[in-house]
Amino acid sequence: MEIIMIDMKTFKKTMVQLEFLHKRLDELVRKNQPKRLEQWVDAEYVCRALGLTKRTLQVYRETGLLAYSRIKGKIFYKQADIETFLLEINKLSNEQKKKL
Template sequence: MNIDRMEFISWMERIMSRLDMLDDHMEDMQKHRSSIDGEELLDNQDLLQMLKISNRSLQRYRSSGKLPYYTISGKLYYKLSDVHQFIRESFTAPPSRKKANK
């Protein structure tokens, strides 16, 4: 397949134009991300990936009341600040070991 320089440039311009459109679309999605009271909301998928836990573990944290959640139109959401608080409370540093004096 042999294409001339002008045709190649035209293809590249179309590709770049589409990439620019995708970039604009992604920026719009970031701006319109779900929030409540100005605070970002995370959904189940966000949390599963962030915490690297199973769906069942996430359900257990909700059921036990350790992780507050909100239901909006049948979908579960978590405030980012609540997730940070949950992490601080759940994953504390292990106690330091005392060295034996000899």
Template sequence: MEVISIEKKTFEEMTLKFDEFVKRIENVCHRNSDKGMGEWLDNQEVCKLLNICPRTLQTLRDNGTLAYSQIQHKIYYKAGDVQRIVSVVENKRKEARFRNKTI
């Protein structure tokens, strides 16, 4: 094991800077927690909530109906955005049923 020694004054300055850094991070987290970020849902959860298939969900993303965020290869949706389009999906479902009945 390698031992490194530093002056007490240097250690105290490092500790002070680290404490300041922690306070800044806590302030940022506190400010952003008040923005109503809410719960995030993945593809499977959204498909279940809207009773749609993954391809339909992709269409909603592609045409801009449903906003999303992507982290690496995983896609997430804000719960509020999903709730907002429930009526849109229901109306399209009713239109499709009506078209099928008139044919």
């Protein structure tokens, strides 16, 4: 085994450069990671999960209460949008809920 000695100034300079390199690599890794795919569900799933009729779900879409996307004629919802919708509904008073 061979031992190599370096002076403290050189060691500190090398450590600063390594720290810079480490931070830069972290930035590049974060930048180039694939984006998390969002979970999409269809109308049938939403109706079953929330206990809604298709017509009620359609009303929520038409009034802008629930965001959606149409792909090749089929309607899909982001799970995150459904969760946001449920949180907003829970904030409403009972009188406001009856109007929905």
